[in-house]
Amino acid sequence: MEMVDLKMTMRSKGWKIMVGLALVAILLVATRSWGVRNGAERDRGAEKITNLPAKEYRWGVMADIHLDWENLERALELAKKRGQEMVIVAGDLTSVGTEEELGQAKAVLDRLGIKYLVVPGNHDLWAGERAKVDIFGKVFGEKYGAVKMGEIKLILVNNGSSRGLGEEQKAWLWQELGECQKIRCVVVMHMPIKHSFSEHVMGEDSQQVTGEAQELWAKLKSSGVKEIITGHLHYASSYEIEGIRTYVVGAVTSERNNQTPRFIEFVSDGEKMRGEILVLEEQ
Numbered sequence: 232m233e234m235v236d237l238k239m240t241m242r243s244k245g246w247k248i249m250v251g252l253a254l255v256a257i258l259l260v261a262t263r264s265w266g267v268r269n270g271a272e273r274d275r276g277a278e279k280i281t282n283l284p285a286k287e288y289r290w291g292v293m294a295d296i297h298l299d300w301e302n303l304e305r306a307l308e309l310a311k312k313r314g315q316e317m318v319i320v321a322g323d324l325t326s327v328g329t330e331e332e333l334g335q336a337k338a339v340l341d342r343l344g345i346k347y348l349v350v351p352g353n354h355d356l357w358a359g360e361r362a363k364v365d366i367f368g369k370v371f372g373e374k375y376g377a378v379k380m381g382e383i384k385l386i387l388v389n390n391g392s393s394r395g396l397g398e399e400q401k402a403w404l405w406q407e408l409g410e411c412q413k414i415r416c417v418v419v420m421h422m423p424i425k426h427s428f429s430e431h432v433m434g435e436d437s438q439q440v441t442g443e444a445q446e447l448w449a450k451l452k453s454s455g456v457k458e459i460i461t462g463h464l465h466y467a468s469s470y471e472i473e474g475i476r477t478y479v480v481g482a483v484t485s486e487r488n489n490q491t492p493r494f495i496e497f498v499s500d501g502e503k504m505r506g507e508i509l510v511l512e513e514q
């Protein structure tokens with residue numbers, strides 16, 4: 232009997248349901264959330280989180296591991312010891328981004344049991360782009376997304392591809408940036424957009440991507456973004472250009488590193504955010 236009633240209700244209210252479904256679809260697109268993976272709870276699958284409660288957060292951003300799993304493990308152990316609630320890996324975990332390499336990275340991250348998010352670097356996308364297969368997506372899931380950490384919104388961007396951001400990501404990103412006048416937004420991505428002397432920035436190999444990098448920079452500025460966090464340069468530093476502070480987190484790998492292995496720890500609440508370089512101790 233209940234089934235019949237439901238059917239009748241659905242028919243008479245069909246248009247309302249259609250409008251409702253359309254609204255749900257719009258909301259799903261608008262609030263694309265990020266699955267924070269917690270290694271310790273991996274059996275329950277990726278934990279979908281959007282809003283973490285307002286308080287002070289301690290979190291880490293590391294990059295450029297380039298297959299140095301020993302140092303990745305040490306960096307994650309240090310992050311845990313420091314009480315970091317989450318680690319963001321800002322790309323270049325691998326050398327060429329095969330499924331085997333990316334799988335090894337994921338295994339280390341899962342084993343250490345700290346919440347983490349990953350965006351790809353240029354090295355992590357090579358094999359997939361060559362084979363026209365989304366290998367990174369297969370291993371890690373989403374390549375970009377946003378998550379609120381208390382009163383800060385972290386926007387994780389995939390700018391590692393030699394082909395640029397892509398129209399789909401751009402449409403999503405412009406929408407996410409729309410909120411940044413109201414909430415403090417911090418953008419994390421693999422490549423810096425600007426640097427006062429290094430040419431290793433987004434678009435270094437392509438004029439088309441250089442144009443996109445300029446567009447992205449202008450959009451971040453007009454949206455009120457004041458902080459971006461990147462990897463790629465293998466040299467930890469922090470500098471301000473046109474009112475935007477860029478934190479380059481340095482490299483975790485011990486090879487081809489302009490410094491000793493390190494990453495940056497951030498402590499943030501809605502008002503302030505400070506970064507501290509954590510150097511991995513010599514073994």
Ligand SMILES: [Zn+2]
Nearest residue numbers: 323352353463
């Ligand atoms: Zn890189």
